[in-house]
Amino acid sequence: MSVDWLIPALLTIVTAATPLVFAAVGEVVAEKSGVLNLxxxxxxxxxxxxxxxxxxxxxxxxxxILAGAGAGMLVAVIFGVLTVYLQSNQVATGLAxxxxxxxxxxxxGHSYVGKTFGGLAKLNIPGISxxxxxxxxxxxxxxxxxxxxxxxxxVAWFLTRTRGGLLVRAVGENHDAAHSIGYSVTLIRMGAIIxxxxxxxxxxxxxxxxxxxxWVENMTAGRGWxxxxxxxxxxxxxxxxxxxxxxxxxxxxxxxxxxxxxxxVSAQFLSMLPYIATIVVLVIIxxxxxxxxxxxxxxxxxxxxxxx
Amino acid sequence: MHxxxxxxxxxxxxxxxxxxSSAAQAQLKIGFVYVGPIxxxxxxxEHNQGRLAIEKALGAKVATTYVEKVPEGADxxxxxxxxxxxxxxxxxxxxxxxxxxxxxxxxxxxxxKFEHATGFKRSKNVSTYSAxxxxxxxxxxxxxxxxxxxxxxxxxxSFPIPxxxxxxxxxxLAAKSVNPNIKMKIVWVSTWFDPGKEADAAKTLIDQGAxxxxxxxxxxxxVQVAEQRGVWAVGQASDMTNFGKKAHLxxxxxxxxxxxxARAQAVLDGTWKSTDTWDGFKPGMVQMSAFNPAIQAxxxxxxxxxxxxxxNGTIFPFAGEIKDQAGKVRVKAGENANDxxxxxxxxxxxxxxxxxxx
Numbered sequence: 001m002s003v004d005w006l007i008p009a010l011l012t013i014v015t016a017a018t019p020l021v022f023a024a025v026g027e028v029v030a031e032k033s034g035v036l037n038l039x040x041x042x043x044x045x046x047x048x049x050x051x052x053x054x055x056x057x058x059x060x061x062x063x064x065i066l067a068g069a070g071a072g073m074l075v076a077v078i079f080g081v082l083t084v085y086l087q088s089n090q091v092a093t094g095l096a097x098x099x100x101x102x103x104x105x106x107x108x109g110h111s112y113v114g115k116t117f118g119g120l121a122k123l124n125i126p127g128i129s130x131x132x133x134x135x136x137x138x139x140x141x142x143x144x145x146x147x148x149x150x151x152x153x154x155v156a157w158f159l160t161r162t163r164g165g166l167l168v169r170a171v172g173e174n175h176d177a178a179h180s181i182g183y184s185v186t187l188i189r190m191g192a193i194i195x196x197x198x199x200x201x202x203x204x205x206x207x208x209x210x211x212x213x214x215w216v217e218n219m220t221a222g223r224g225w226x227x228x229x230x231x232x233x234x235x236x237x238x239x240x241x242x243x244x245x246x247x248x249x250x251x252x253x254x255x256x257x258x259x260x261x262x263x264x265v266s267a268q269f270l271s272m273l274p275y276i277a278t279i280v281v282l283v284i285i286x287x288x289x290x291x292x293x294x295x296x297x298x299x300x301x302x303x304x305x306x307x308x
Numbered sequence: 309m310h311x312x313x314x315x316x317x318x319x320x321x322x323x324x325x326x327x328x329s330s331a332a333q334a335q336l337k338i339g340f341v342y343v344g345p346i347x348x349x350x351x352x353x354e355h356n357q358g359r360l361a362i363e364k365a366l367g368a369k370v371a372t373t374y375v376e377k378v379p380e381g382a383d384x385x386x387x388x389x390x391x392x393x394x395x396x397x398x399x400x401x402x403x404x405x406x407x408x409x410x411x412x413x414x415x416x417x418x419x420x421k422f423e424h425a426t427g428f429k430r431s432k433n434v435s436t437y438s439a440x441x442x443x444x445x446x447x448x449x450x451x452x453x454x455x456x457x458x459x460x461x462x463x464x465x466s467f468p469i470p471x472x473x474x475x476x477x478x479x480x481l482a483a484k485s486v487n488p489n490i491k492m493k494i495v496w497v498s499t500w501f502d503p504g505k506e507a508d509a510a511k512t513l514i515d516q517g518a519x520x521x522x523x524x525x526x527x528x529x530x531v532q533v534a535e536q537r538g539v540w541a542v543g544q545a546s547d548m549t550n551f552g553k554k555a556h557l558x559x560x561x562x563x564x565x566x567x568x569x570a571r572a573q574a575v576l577d578g579t580w581k582s583t584d585t586w587d588g589f590k591p592g593m594v595q596m597s598a599f600n601p602a603i604q605a606x607x608x609x610x611x612x613x614x615x616x617x618x619x620n621g622t623i624f625p626f627a628g629e630i631k632d633q634a635g636k637v638r639v640k641a642g643e644n645a646n647d648x649x650x651x652x653x654x655x656x657x658x659x660x661x662x663x664x665x666x
Contacts, residue, residue: 106347212503219504222502260495260513
């Protein structure tokens, strides 16, 4: 069998995985600080509409992505104020945030339905991008793909190698201890939540300015939830979240290619595959239940109040 | 979920409290239930265009209300009953999954008239209606069979139901009739609406040699991908020219407006009866958007004559002899497929590769 189809398939996998990478890595940081934010879908969709609206009105890609990140941050701030300062339930607030984001984005996006623009330019280095196989695979993407890679590396480095990362993890593992030695649990958590919002917003922006440069209501179509599942799948490790996103995107795309090549497997089964793969990996990594518990931040989902 | 009403709740309450005033009696309240957002630029969008057409045509004689994004299931039952109990005389429920909730509400509110789209169960006060989209697909087949250079057509399919299979067969038969070397690649995405996945499916098909992308899904993403990759595309439900000025050959448009206006008028006149409507080009329920100027004149002429032939009943997309993949004759030579066969179509015609997912 010819492998001509492999390169384009891999390129498509990259675009399918990139929004998931952004959202999942942002959520890793939030959850590492002990905050379970189920509003990823809401933050992504707000990022998507903000970025699209900005792209259409200013035609600046950089501004569009910044707007996406900003919108994600704004929605995250709402979540942060409610859960960190006002002690509301994280699960309920996160769910509400998703519903709120979907509704508000539809309202804002009303006048943008049917508009379009060129989409994010691909990196094209003459000579290098034309090298067969390696050229398109390594140098043929848009800037956000590279940014996603850099941000995974930075987050991994930050969480494991820096004092700031240590504080985030400390707050997530035992907020009372962190508080008692003088660190501000609320500020650290707000920072982590806002970072998560910015990343989810960029993930949404990727959808509306690079993946499919258009705006339609509910265009995230559940990717925020997949990103949330990936965080658990990755046992809260940034690089594993990255590979999880590529595995998920990969299986989704390969099943489309398999159908196009006439492989006789039921479409429903193939659509199910990415989810089955997620479950299988979850089972494998949580075989050792003691270790699985160690992976999850001990204070995940628990609110903190200085009174104790 | 949003209940937007032309009448404010307060005004409605006043009318109810005062008994049904003569003004309220003269004015027909019409309710619409949509499965998607009206901003989907596809299915629900076109139903809402039909609602606006009623308002425009009948003016002060009617007042319309719509509820969007109503999930098929228990919520639908609640929404439909609420519309029926709040003085609506005619209610359009515009998705297949509203079938049973509509019938249950119709039983409880025998004086209210119901119109259910794409369903097959009727009662004394429930009509059903649907459009023969496959007529549009047949015209599309004639165009794409001529436009393709690679002789590979890409088709993004949603779910293996008769509606979708009928579209695939109609397209294939027409394309094959003008280009015997045609191959059709079909990718099932198991969703009506997911722009990302639809775009991925389009990329897949193009990577595998397709130079025309057709879709039975609702977002304009595949048209956009076709534009980027420099291949042809055919839009679905609404005019999708905007998303690919070069790529967009034409779109098959659902136009519910004439039917909606006629049914509202029938209620006003007191002539409304429970009916089953399955219309195509003839009354304008299915339309084609403007053809891309890049299509050669003789192909445009062929498309137009095919459309006119279907409209005046001289061309039938499913005219015999039609065999299925196993070679069994499904429609005999000299006959046309009857509506029963069309409505329950569950086979690919001979020549299509692959099998229908089960």
